[in-house]
Amino acid sequence: MPATFADSPSITETLPRQRKPSPLPPGAIAEEPATPEKVLFDDGTPILVSYDDIPEWFQDNEFIRHGYRPVSNSTHACFAIPAVFFLASEGMFYQYLQVRYPEATLSDHAIFAFFLLTAVICLGLSTTYHTLMIHSLQVSELWLRLDFVGIIVLTLGDFVSGIYMVFYCEPLLRRIYWGLIISLSCITIMILVNPKFQGPRWRTFRVCNFVGTGLSGFAPLIHGISIYGFSQMMVQSGMPYYLGEGGLLILGALLYTMRMP
Incomplete structure (x- = not known):
């Protein structure tokens, strides 16, 4: 199997972990389907999958090979992602909301x-x-x-x-x-x-x-x-x-x- 972008040893430490399926040993029983939370998170780290691991309907751009969220079939799981909120100071709000055009x-x-x-x-x-x-x-x-x-x-x-x-x-x-x-x-x-x-x-x-x-x-x-x-x-x-x-x-x-x- 050819090497992928995420296999590079110089960058794997900075990328989210890629979810790769591993073959089951002989006689092993497949695990039950993971819950939406486990599909999206692994010990608090987002799990991303490669282009080849997603369904055909989700494969929109073949040039983007990695970084896809796994299909969840769950609205709750779709929103269970980290969010970053940026807070502006009161002075910044005042700067943009002050009356600039009194004749409007x-x-x-x-x-x-x-x-x-x-x-x-x-x-x-x-x-x-x-x-x-x-x-x-x-x-x-x-x-x-x-x-x-x-x-x-x-x-x-x-x-x-x-x-x-x-x-x-x-x-x-x-x-x-x-x-x-x-x-x-x-x-x-x-x-x-x-x-x-x-x-x-x-x-x-x-x-x-x-x-x-x-x-x-x-x-x-x-x-x-x-x-x-x-x-x-x-x-x-x-x-x-x-x-x-x-x-x-x-x-x-x-x-x-x-x-x-």
């Missing part, structure tokens, strides 16, 4: 709150998926679809706030573009939750939907440039950040499609 209107606050809500939904769904992905095939597929939905929800929140700033003084154009992005996001979500479009076979199709929805945000930017000019848009809309975001979106989609860990 109720609409400004509502749009900003909506964006934060979509970010919380996206990260919450992503966290839940990566926690429950080892439960079972059905649970993993369900939360994977919801993870994709969360990304689209965050994209929607990003565009709603961006369009609000681009057409701050053009309420009609603002509503038109809001309607377009909401419709496009709903169509993308319906595609993502449809079981027909799941699995590696439809990976590129799903990525194209993500990229298409993301790149649609350039339409209001181009329209804004035609109205206000490039220089004004650079200041008014935060366009450099959206251009950077679009570039990172394309890069991430390429890495995901090409299976580059």
